[in-house]
Amino acid sequence: MGRQELLSRLAQQNERRIVLLVLDGVGDLRTDAQPRTALDEARTPNLDRLAARSSLGRLVPVGTGVTPGSGPGHLALFGYEPTSPETDIGRGVLEALGLGLDIAPGTVVARGNFATVDGEGLLTDRRAGRLAGAEGRRICARLASRIEAAGSALGDGIEVEVHPGEAYRFVLLFRPRAGTPPLDARFADTDPQQLGVAALPVQAAAGAGESARRTADRLAPAVAALQAELQDEERANTFLLRGFSKLPALPGVGELHGLRAAALAGYPLYRGVAKVCGMEIVDCGGSFGQILDRLEERWDDFDYFFLHVKGTDMAGEDGDLAAKVGAIEAVDALLPRLLDLGPDVLAITGDHSTPVPMEAHSWHPVPLLLRSRDCFVDECSRFTEVEASRGAIGTIPASDLMGLLLANAGKLAKFGA
């Protein structure tokens, strides 16, 4: 029996509330050049007091040595096995979620790059000179004017949409209308990943089978018509498509664990992943203060709250230790507001490490703090990477956290008699 199935069988409901506070990318490194981490450096009187009454430990997001993207990092925190085929969130879907697009389960999404071809149709720039956002939006608007024609090439059942992303990126959606059977999404990228060759047509991925081939035959002319619309553009005179995908059909945390779960996140990508996992999205700004405002208002409506703070990750990506320290101290200053609500179970952790010296996500385990009535109060006195490595929880897979939260909330029955 898999772990998720086991937890699901043991689910029992009660009124106790769980809060999962994700400080995105909070984990950091001690290196030759940076002898202390942001958590080491930050002045955090409230976190310190909390740590002294909590269990600490570390989470391995995906697997030893594996650096997670934001999707897998959060899926694991929500209790899903991030490397199983069922939880694979494709690039197209992730890009659409990041733009805050509302995509239905049957919608096929691809991530697009504007690109440049020469007079013979051979690629000379796969990113169209990395054109700026305004230019990307103008070209998307131009494509949108051809959408109806592209849609009609597909027949009545499918709507086509184009949405600008950052710079030279955009998202292409194929939405089946009500009554239209679901579309296959198993198509190969049209990006040949090299210059001097032509872009590929939309075609079924290797081994995808007859249904994907039939759908590809319908989509290819519509995509070609959209590409033709751009042929007189100077730089963005075609586009490439990658990561065709649909929303994964995951059982939600309500169905699995009986939770009434809410997500409070300022950034669309995290809302999107939470929504895929069956959480209700509570609109809020991106600062911890704005998140707490909405949390206080909606406290009675849910028994699981996912709060997402982005600043720690951004500072890590920027290689800015002072900014990361500041982001942690800002959370610490407002922590009493969260504690005043009296969560029965509170976990503070990250979805991955974003070490300042690396300026990127990394594979290193992420510190975890867990406070509940029944947690083992260990001898850790601060919420830091080193203290966490000595905590009572030990170093566990991030996908084990959900079971630990449920147990501490009394939401899991005993296994066997």
Place this chain on the structure above:
Amino acid sequence: MGRQELLSRLAQQNERRIVLLVLDGVGDLRTDAQPRTALDEARTPNLDRLAARSSLGRLVPVGTGVTPGSGPGHLALFGYEPTSPETDIGRGVLEALGLGLDIAPGTVVARGNFATVDGEGLLTDRRAGRLAGAEGRRICARLASRIEAAGSALGDGIEVEVHPGEAYRFVLLFRPRAGTPPLDARFADTDPQQLGVAALPVQAAAGAGESARRTADRLAPAVAALQAELQDEERANTFLLRGFSKLPALPGVGELHGLRAAALAGYPLYRGVAKVCGMEIVDCGGSFGQILDRLEERWDDFDYFFLHVKGTDMAGEDGDLAAKVGAIEAVDALLPRLLDLGPDVLAITGDHSTPVPMEAHSWHPVPLLLRSRDCFVDECSRFTEVEASRGAIGTIPASDLMGLLLANAGKLAKFGA
């Protein structure tokens, strides 16, 4: 290759003796209200001396956050994967084992509750007012007087037995006689789990198939006849059946690992689980002294001894820290008798934690002490939860312990050349 299969392939026999001393529910918590655990508090000079010469570590009984019952907790310690379908010990079987009943592999066992119905046959109390043990035994005797008739309703091949349990509970057995084909046990509970409705007849569980349906059709009239016998009782005028099950057909530790294994446990449930795993039951009382008496007598007859001490768990369930400390100190006082036998490998641990503040089993990892000639003598100086969290063995699944014991006893060959 599964772990058990791997260990089994590597099995090699020798004369070295392994002792697994289970202090039931020994693991405990440090909390705001209880800053020190029973192991922290107990004066244990003998355990301390042993700990200083041992490896410490922690066992996770079933999985992070999962609270085990006694069945899965012990199966894991004996090297079985407790969540696999093969090791599932049904409620009926577990109740029968707990009563010390001798059940053969083909016997179908259900756990019964006496219950109350009104004049229209609708349930008004699913536990018959939680009637006392004496009353339960009287009613069981009354049922027993009808057993022959019930048995004959089933035809010659099946014997029916009823055995009183605690208070309003009892066990119903269907034993196929020699030559009768094995009975299916995949029946749904007859307990509808609500009042104001009739009890359900014995019927096949959802998806159980034709063989279960045929057997249910045979059993249902016999059960109805027994229920009819009670109709003039004031409170216990019917009964409900739950947890139909048979003994799981597990390969024993002899077959798997070449062990000649003995169980010394004062309580029937633990003897029952040990028997399911192929151990020989050595009759003994429940105190550690009584267990040691028998251990000394039978030392030459086996090379694996499972000793079960119940007092730690009972004190935990009672929320009585002083009693738990006392139970640990009582074991410590007699430990020299065990050490004088010179076990080649000695492990001391629990099947789960039963923290005093929770008054129940819990999911928290359980401390483990392992002493052998070849164990890594780490820096832990006491057998406590916190020391164990820093021990050389680390935090491992409880089902990994058997391999560690076998290795320390030289009973596992090298894997590969």
